Structure formats: structure tokens, C-alpha cells
Amino acid sequence: MTASTVKLKPGDTIGILGGGQLGRMLAGAAARLGFRCQIFASDPDSPAFDVVQHATCAEYADVEALELFANDVDLVTYEFENVPAAAAMILAARRPVLPEYTVLGTTQDRLAEKDFVTGLGIGTAAYADVSSVESLRAAIARIKLPAVIKTRRFGYDGKGQAIIREGDDLERIWIELATKSAILEAFVPFEREISVIAARGADGRVECFDVTENEHGDHILKISRVPAAIPDALAARARGIAETIADALNYVGVLAVEMFVVAGAGGPTQLVNEIAPRVHNSGHWTLDGASISQFEQHIRAIAGWPLGKPVRHGAVTMTNLIGDEVNDYARWLAVPGATVHLYGKGVSRPGRKMGHVTEVTPQAPK
Numbered sequence: 384m385t386a387s388t389v390k391l392k393p394g395d396t397i398g399i400l401g402g403g404q405l406g407r408m409l410a411g412a413a414a415r416l417g418f419r420c421q422i423f424a425s426d427p428d429s430p431a432f433d434v435v436q437h438a439t440c441a442e443y444a445d446v447e448a449l450e451l452f453a454n455d456v457d458l459v460t461y462e463f464e465n466v467p468a469a470a471a472m473i474l475a476a477r478r479p480v481l482p483e484y485t486v487l488g489t490t491q492d493r494l495a496e497k498d499f500v501t502g503l504g505i506g507t508a509a510y511a512d513v514s515s516v517e518s519l520r521a522a523i524a525r526i527k528l529p530a531v532i533k534t535r536r537f538g539y540d541g542k543g544q545a546i547i548r549e550g551d552d553l554e555r556i557w558i559e560l561a562t563k564s565a566i567l568e569a570f571v572p573f574e575r576e577i578s579v580i581a582a583r584g585a586d587g588r589v590e591c592f593d594v595t596e597n598e599h600g601d602h603i604l605k606i607s608r609v610p611a612a613i614p615d616a617l618a619a620r621a622r623g624i625a626e627t628i629a630d631a632l633n634y635v636g637v638l639a640v641e642m643f644v645v646a647g648a649g650g651p652t653q654l655v656n657e658i659a660p661r662v663h664n665s666g667h668w669t670l671d672g673a674s675i676s677q678f679e680q681h682i683r684a685i686a687g688w689p690l691g692k693p694v695r696h697g698a699v700t701m702t703n704l705i706g707d708e709v710n711d712y713a714r715w716l717a718v719p720g721a722t723v724h725l726y727g728k729g730v731s732r733p734g735r736k737m738g739h740v741t742e743v744t745p746q747a748p749k
């Protein structure tokens with residue numbers, strides 16, 4: 384049985400690599416469809432452990448733990464993109480892994496990802512490979528300042544990146560980045576940031592949720608609003624781009640494509656910033672704001688079940704509770720129409736995603 388011909392039945396067990404809030408919400412959606420989940424994560428305090436009966440707490444380099452985990456489950460998926468390739472290969476030799484781990488080779492490396500996206504004829508910020516201060520100077524001569532330097536691997540929520548402006552000390556920026564492989568991107572003067580959450584089934588069918596508009600603070604997602612305040616034609620183009628990317632990756636599951644909206648001669652247009660090969664924070668609104676959530680779509684896709692056609696319940700706002708903002712939960716509980724989600728993380732640290740709140744304003748039927 385190849386990974387893309389899997390068909391799970393209720394009662395089967397899905398193995399999830401990663402124990403954060405995404406794993407926790409995936410396990411919840413899986414349970415509603417009658418599946419069991421087993422979580423594999425290295426941190427004993429993983430919030431996803433709280434919602435499953437069976438968990439493996441071990442390092443991703445622990446071959447024996449990976450093999451035992453594989454024996455326990457019918458299929459493996461993941462909730463974070465930095466799954467070590469070796470771990471994914473050990474699992475894939477024993478059980479179907481979806482999305483197929485070869486996808487990670489593209490999405491774990493910002494340079495490979497940009498090459499892949501531009502290779503599909505899809506626009507991104509101008510970018511250049513940087514491996515030394517000398518190549519950084521050459522890249523700046525071509526791309527101009529301001530620009531953004533990012534480590535090629537393991538960056539998230541703004542970690543491993545810095546804006547470079549005229550007069551900055553390039554030697555210092557390069558040393559502080561602490562890597563030998565980075566990319567320089569032109570700074571994009573975007574009007575807004577949007578994302579498309581797309582699900583692709585094993586049969587190649589793609590279902591996109593409505594385009595989401597995202598507001599960041601300190602590089603961390605603060606608020607998502609749906610629908611995005613963009614022209615219909617741009618929204619259709621953005622969904623088309625996500626579909627093209629999902630097809631080209633032969634993807635099975637949910638992915639997110641983050642984009643910048645920029646002014647163009649013929650109206651606003653878009654540039655792809657990043658692909659996340661997993662359920663995504665900007666899709667959390669779907670839990671309460673649509674008939675089918677991104678988590679359920681992902682489970683349906685990897686199970687070989689038909690995708691649903693999600694119907695949005697209205698205009699939706701999703702507010703992240705970051706760090707100490709989680710202490711406001713009692714105030715949010717009192718807000719009429721608000722739905723509060725807390726991730727069960729013990730300690731709140733600055734920048735740590737602790738929960739989120741969804742507010743749905745029903746729209747009058749057309």
C-alpha cells in the first residue's frame with residue numbers, strides 16, 4: 384500500500400509527530416471522526432499529551448522509540464515542519480507518512496522553497512543565496528536595501544531573521560545570524576498579509592478555505608480576519624496559487640501559503656512569502672467559523688476520506704492569546720459570541736502561543 388492509497392477506518396490510530404497545540408487540535412478533530420491518536424514528542428509537558436490515551440515521549444533521534452511508535456499506529460502525520468528527515472525515513476519504511484516526507488526537503492529550506500515557488504511561475508520577493516559576508520554584500524548590491532536576511536533553515540515567528548537598512552554593520556549582522564546558509568530577500572512594502580489554507584486529498588481534489596488576512600506583532604501572528612479585505616479576483620488568484628503549489632508537491636493533507644499583498648499597476652497583487660506543510664495558526668478560525676475545520680480536513684485527507692466543502696458561518700476574527708495575554712481568559716469568557724481555546728501550556732513566556740479566541744459575526748444570507 385502506498386501512502387497515497389491509504390484508507391483508514393474509524394477506530395484506526397493516527398500517529399502525530401509533535402505535541403504542541405496543533406497536535407492537540409488535530410487529535411480533537413480525529414477523535415470526532417472516530418479515530419484514535421498517538422502523539423510522539425520529546426517534551427514531557429507537551430500539550431497534546433493531555434488529549435490522547437497513548438503517547439511516546441522520546442527524542443526524534445531515538446530509533447527504537449520511533450520503531451515502537453510505528454508499530455502502534457496505522458499512519459503517521461506531523462504538526463511541525465522541522466521533523467528530522469532521518470526520523471521521517473525510519474517511520475516511512477514502516478508506515479504510510481502523510482504528507483510524504485519528501486515535501487519537507489522543499490519546505491525546510493527557504494532557498495529550496497523560493498526556487499520551487501518561482502519555478503512554478505509564482506512571484507516572490509527578489510532573493511539571493513548568502514553564505515558569507517562577501518556574498519551578503521554582493522546580494523545587497525543586486526537586491527538593494529532595505530532587505531531581510533533569514534537563515535535558510537529552522538526559522539519561525541521571526542526567529543533567525545533581521546532587517547538590514549542603509550548604514551547597518553553587515554559583519555555584525557552576519558555574525559549574529561550565526562549560520563553559513565541564509566537568504567537575502569527584498570523588503571516587501573506590503574499593504575497587508577494574507578494566507579490560504581488548502582487541503583488536498585489523495586485523489587488530487589483541492590479545497591481552499593476563504594482567504595484570511597493576518598496581522599502580526601513582533602513577527603508573531605496576532606489577529607486573523609476572514610474574509611480578507613481584498614478584491615474577489617485577487618482572492619481567487621491566491622487560492623489558485625495554493626492549489627498549484629499543493630498539486631506540484633503532490634501533497635496530501637492541509638498546507639498554508641502565506642502571501643504579501645502589494646500595490647500593482649492594475650490593482651493589488653500578491654507575492655508568496657512562505658509555505659507551511661501543516662495546519663496553520665491562521666486557519667484556527669475554521670474551528671468555530673466554518674462547518675469543517677482545517678484540522679478535520681487534514682484528518683480526512685490523510686485518512687483517504689473525501690474532503691468536505693467548508694461553509695463559513697460569517698465574518699470571523701481570531702485573536703491569539705500570547706504570553707501573559709492568556710491571563711485575560713476570564714474576560715474573554717464573558718464576551719458574547721466569543722469562543723475561547725486554551726492550549727493547557729503550564730508556563731506563559733513572552734511570545735508563547737497560549738490560546739486563541741474566535742468571534743463570529745453571522746452574515747445575512749444573500
Ligand code: AMP
Binds near residue numbers: 541569571599657
Ligand atoms: P517569515 O518567518 O518569513 O514568515 O516572516 C515573518 C514575518 O516577517 C512576515 O509575516 C512579515 O510580517 C515579515 N517579513 C518576512 N519577510 C519579509 C519581507 N521580505 N518583507 C517584508 N516583511 C517581511
